[in-house]
Amino acid sequence: MRFLIKAFFLVFLLLAASAAGIWYWANQPLALKTSPLDFRVTPGSSLRAAIGQMRDAGIAVEPNLLAGLARLQKAETGIKAGSYSVSNGVTPLQLLTKLTRGETTLGNLTLVEGWTFRQWRTRLDRHPDLLHLSSGQSEAQLAEQLGVAGGVLDGRLFPDTYMFDKQSSDLELLARAVRAMQARLDSEWPRRDAGLPYRTPDEALIMASIIEKETGRESDRTKVAAVFVNRLRKGMLLQTDPTVIYGLGERFDGNLRKRDLLEETPYNTYRRPGLPPTPIAMPGLASLQAALHPAPSDVLYFVARGDGSSEFSRTLDEHNRAVNKYQRGGK
Incomplete structure (x- = not known):
């Protein structure tokens, strides 16, 4: 019996020491490749996958320690997808808080009424916060990907100011614009x-x-x-x-x-x-x-x-x- 009590006590001390160690680490600044540093957590990412994406972006975060901190904070499944930005001095605890609160950074792009797709595409291609996956594709190829019949995108994209996660793709933004125009047309046509x-x-x-x-x-x-x-x-x-x-x-x-x-x-x-x-x-x-x-x-x-x-x-x-x-x- 006395042996069991000692064993439990030893386990308790080890757990307490581990938690204390994690907590100490959680409040120390992380090393960043650059500052500020932008990274993206893709939709559907697990905590481990998100940690991998952060490390690939240049955040020197220790996977096991951040996973342990997430367990202590009961935040293992609370990571939110999106684009984030961190600067020198950020701690693991602050980083985890950003991820669980979804404190994402957003870009924006205004697509102008009366412009043609050729004009829109020039603006899209120059935007620094977009991932340019449409480069090299013809308008007809893009129209096919976006589900637009006829191979012409003029008139099929709704002019508006679009907010988006930084480093999301230009194709995602175009798809939103296609859906927005179709929604307006579906709404207005029956009331003609x-x-x-x-x-x-x-x-x-x-x-x-x-x-x-x-x-x-x-x-x-x-x-x-x-x-x-x-x-x-x-x-x-x-x-x-x-x-x-x-x-x-x-x-x-x-x-x-x-x-x-x-x-x-x-x-x-x-x-x-x-x-x-x-x-x-x-x-x-x-x-x-x-x-x-x-x-x-x-x-x-x-x-x-x-x-x-x-x-x-x-x-x-x-x-x-x-x-x-x-x-x-x-x-």
């Missing part, structure tokens, strides 16, 4: 006005992209939509410059010429009736809503006034007078 000349939600999205490119002032948006909807209803050519420019692609040098308006491309709405085959830019929610709820007006023409707003006309004579006044300097 009756009698619109669109057969599918995709046609409304194409119209929204044209409205986005043609709108210089927010207050004009639904009236711009009315012009194009009225033209479709009457079987008139849309005759919108942004679609022609889109069809020219990289050949467009900033100056739209008469010969460009005569060139045969699928996007030349001066020559081809109806909508172009795909969206020409990323429309925002306001343009999508304008396409589905155009102003109740019989206008068929508009011209820029030079101050960001537009002059709208019902007849060609009115329009020609407006063009003479605002673009040719007439009285």
